[in-house]
Structures are given as structure tokens and as C-alpha cells.
Amino acid sequence: MTYVAAEDRYERMPYRRTGRSGLLLPAISLGLWHNFGDTQPLETQRAVLRRAFDLGVTHFDLANNYGPPFGSAETNFGRHMREDFAPYRDELIISTKAGYDMWPGPYGEWGSRKYLLASLDQSLQRMGLDYVDIFYSHRFDPETPLEETMGALDTAVRQGKALYAGVSSYSPGKTASAYAILRELGTPLVIHQPSYSMLNRWIEDELLDVLGELGVGCIVFSPLAQGMLTDKYLEGIPEGSRATRDTSLSPDLITDETREKLRALNEIAAARGQSLAQLALAWTLRDPRVTSTLVGASSVEQLESNLAALDRLDLSEDELAEIDRHATESGINIWAASSEEG
Numbered sequence: 001m002t003y004v005a006a007e008d009r010y011e012r013m014p015y016r017r018t019g020r021s022g023l024l025l026p027a028i029s030l031g032l033w034h035n036f037g038d039t040q041p042l043e044t045q046r047a048v049l050r051r052a053f054d055l056g057v058t059h060f061d062l063a064n065n066y067g068p069p070f071g072s073a074e075t076n077f078g079r080h081m082r083e084d085f086a087p088y089r090d091e092l093i094i095s096t097k098a099g100y101d102m103w104p105g106p107y108g109e110w111g112s113r114k115y116l117l118a119s120l121d122q123s124l125q126r127m128g129l130d131y132v133d134i135f136y137s138h139r140f141d142p143e144t145p146l147e148e149t150m151g152a153l154d155t156a157v158r159q160g161k162a163l164y165a166g167v168s169s170y171s172p173g174k175t176a177s178a179y180a181i182l183r184e185l186g187t188p189l190v191i192h193q194p195s196y197s198m199l200n201r202w203i204e205d206e207l208l209d210v211l212g213e214l215g216v217g218c219i220v221f222s223p224l225a226q227g228m229l230t231d232k233y234l235e236g237i238p239e240g241s242r243a244t245r246d247t248s249l250s251p252d253l254i255t256d257e258t259r260e261k262l263r264a265l266n267e268i269a270a271a272r273g274q275s276l277a278q279l280a281l282a283w284t285l286r287d288p289r290v291t292s293t294l295v296g297a298s299s300v301e302q303l304e305s306n307l308a309a310l311d312r313l314d315l316s317e318d319e320l321a322e323i324d325r326h327a328t329e330s331g332i333n334i335w336a337a338s339s340e341e342g
């Protein structure tokens with residue numbers, strides 16, 4: 001059936017400014033890392049994307065290697081674009097990235113100009129787009145001069161293949177350097193995409209201050225700690241969940257100690273009339289320097305329930321203090337290697 005977007009799609013979602021740029025992003029954005037590869041039924045993908053847009057989610061986040069297999073999330077998204085969202089292209093912010101392993105040989109990963117620009121061309125082709133809204137350097141490359149990596153982002157913007165430039169999982173120091181290099185080139189660094197959740201709070205030490213001072217936006221990923229900050233792992237590891245799929249969420253990360261924290265946080269959420277996932281999302285948005293929180297969803301039900309976090313974003317001082325007692329580092333930041341460089 002031909003998709004017609006809901007008329008009231010802009011009535012519930014708050015849009016927040018990305019740093020000091022002109023770009024507004026929905027408070028909650030949707031990522032296509034998992035759940036949009038060839039292993040997920042196209043019908044489910046389609047339903048999730050349609051429902052998201054109907055509820056005001058104007059930002060879909062991709063990367064070259066999302067799948068499985070690599071590239072398939074972009075190819076599938078390209079199909080949904082063509083079949084459903086083509087009339088709405090100007091209402092959408094679509095991002096992609098290059099940095100991790102994508103194709104064999106020395107030009108298929110990290111941060112060279114060769115890799116980044118070739119990868120962006122491939123991404124555009126897979127998605128059937130003329131341009132993406134945001135193009136990210138997906139991780140810091142210690143072997144490539146930062147001037148080269150940022151130069152590639154600048155070129156992408158000048159070629160009109162990306163509207164904005166971003167970095168992901170860069171350390172505070174390397175973020176400041178990236179900002180300075182891009183500024184010199186005349187292309188602003190508009191956004192940083194770091195991991196952040198109640199179990200992984202590294203950005204609070206320094207990165208958020210740097211971003212706030214520079215006026216760079218921040219979209220935080222894995223705010224549910226890949227599903228740990230929901231009620232699904234409170235008692236065990238349910239069949240079909242991400243932790244059973246032998247991908248990015250090792251069941252070894254869900255320790256008894258972490259479960260204790262999850263149960264305590266779940267009680268705080270329940271006292272507010274929220275699910276743990278809803279509390280976890282609201283909590284990531286409590287700092288105005290966080291522009292958007294970037295969730296994943298494997299079903300329409302998950303998406304809808306996550307978006308209902310917007311009904312209750314306020315958090316009292318007492319609640320925040322109580323959350324702090326349990327929301328502590330839990331050894332789940334599998335992206336730390338990039339942000340610890342430099």
C-alpha cells in the first residue's frame with residue numbers, strides 16, 4: 001500500500017538545536033545498525049520506519065557497514081526511500097559514516113581520504129541518494145593525519161555529497177583538533193556521535209564541556225546499552241534478543257552486578273510510571289548539550305514504547321541523585337578504543 005505520512009507527524013516530537021548550527025534534530029532519532037540488514041524481514045523494517053516518521057522521527061542514522069551483511073542496511077533503506085519516503089526527502093535527515101572495516105585491502109577502513117570518499121560514493125549509490133545530510137568519520141584513525149580525514153569531510157561537503165560533517169567516538173582532545181582543522185577549511189564540525197547511557201557515562205568527564213564550548217551538537221548512541229537498559233534482561237537472556245545473536249552484545253556483559261543496578265533503576269522508573277527504557281532515554285536528554293538520543297528498535301512496539309519517553313522527560317534532583325547511585329560505569333563501552341586514542 002502506498003505510504004502517506006501521518007498529517008499530525010510534527011505534533012508530539014520536540015526538535016532540538018544541534019550545537020550552534022541551524023540544524024534541528026528530533027529529541028529521539030532512529031539508528032539502523034541492527035534490524036535493517038538482510039536477516040530482518042523487509043516488512044518489519046518498513047513498518048518501523050513508517051511508524052517512526054509518523055511519530056516525528058525525522059532522522060535516520062546509517063553507516064556503510066550496517067547489516068548484516070555490510071552495506072545491506074543502506075541497500076534496504078534505499079528501497080524504503082524509493083518506495084515510501086521519496087516524497088519526503090526534504091523532511092528527512094539521513095546520515096552515514098565510514099571508519100570501520102568495510103571492504104578488503106588497505107583502502108577499506110580507517111580514515112584515509114581514499115577510503116572516506118570512495119565509501120561515501122558507495123553509500124549514496126546503495127541508498128539511491130544524491131546526498132546525505134550528515135557524513136561522519138566513524139572513528140579516529142591514529143595512523144592518518146587528522147588533516148587528511150577532516151579534509152575528506154570538507155571535500156564531501158564541498159562536492160554537495162554531504163550537507164554537514166560529523167565525527168564519532170573521538171576523544172575530547174581530538175574533537176577540538178578536528179573542529180579547528182575543519183574551521184580553517186571553512187566547513188564547520190556540526191555534530192559528534194558518542195556512546196552514552198546510564199551504564200556508560202564517559203562523555204560527562206570532558207567531552208560534553210568541549211562540545212558545549214565549541215557549539216558542536218551531540219547525538220548519543222546506544223542509550224539503552226544495546227537493550228540492557230530495558231526490562232528484557234532483568235531476569236535472564238530471552239531467546240531472539242541481541243545478546244543471543246552473537247553480534248555486538250556479549251551476554252558476558254550482563255553480569256549479576258549489572259543486573260542489580262538494572263533492577264534498582266527499573267524501580268525508579270516504575271515509581272515515575274515509566275519503563276526502564278523510557279527512563280533511560282529521558283535521562284540521556286536531561287543535559288541540553290545532548291541534541292538527540294539515538295535508539296535502535298527491532299519492532300514497532302519497541303519503537304512506540306521508546307518514543308513514549310517523551311511524555312515524561314522531567315527529572316527531579318532527588319530522582320537524579322537516586323539514579324546516580326546505580327547508574328555507574330559497567331564496562332560496556334566497546335567503542336572506547338577510538339575515544340582513548342590521543
Ligand SMILES: NC(=O)c1ccc[n+]([C@@H]2O[C@H](COP(=O)([O-])OP(=O)(O)OC[C@H]3O[C@@H](n4cnc5c(N)ncnc54)[C@H](OP(=O)(O)O)[C@@H]3O)[C@@H](O)[C@H]2O)c1
Nearest residue numbers: 031032033221222223224225226227230241242295296298
Ligand atoms: N557511531 C557508532 O560507532 C555507533 C555505534 C553503535 C550504534 N550507533 C548508532 O546508534 C543506534 C542505536 O544503537 P543501539 O541499537 O545499540 O541502541 P539501543 O537503543 O541502546 O539498543 C537498541 C536495541 O535494544 C532493544 N530494545 C530497544 N527498545 C526496546 C524496548 N522498548 N524493550 C526491549 N528491548 C528494546 C532492541 O534489541 P533486540 O534485538 O534485543 O530486541 C534494540 O535493537 C544504531 O542503530 C546506530 O545508528 C552508532
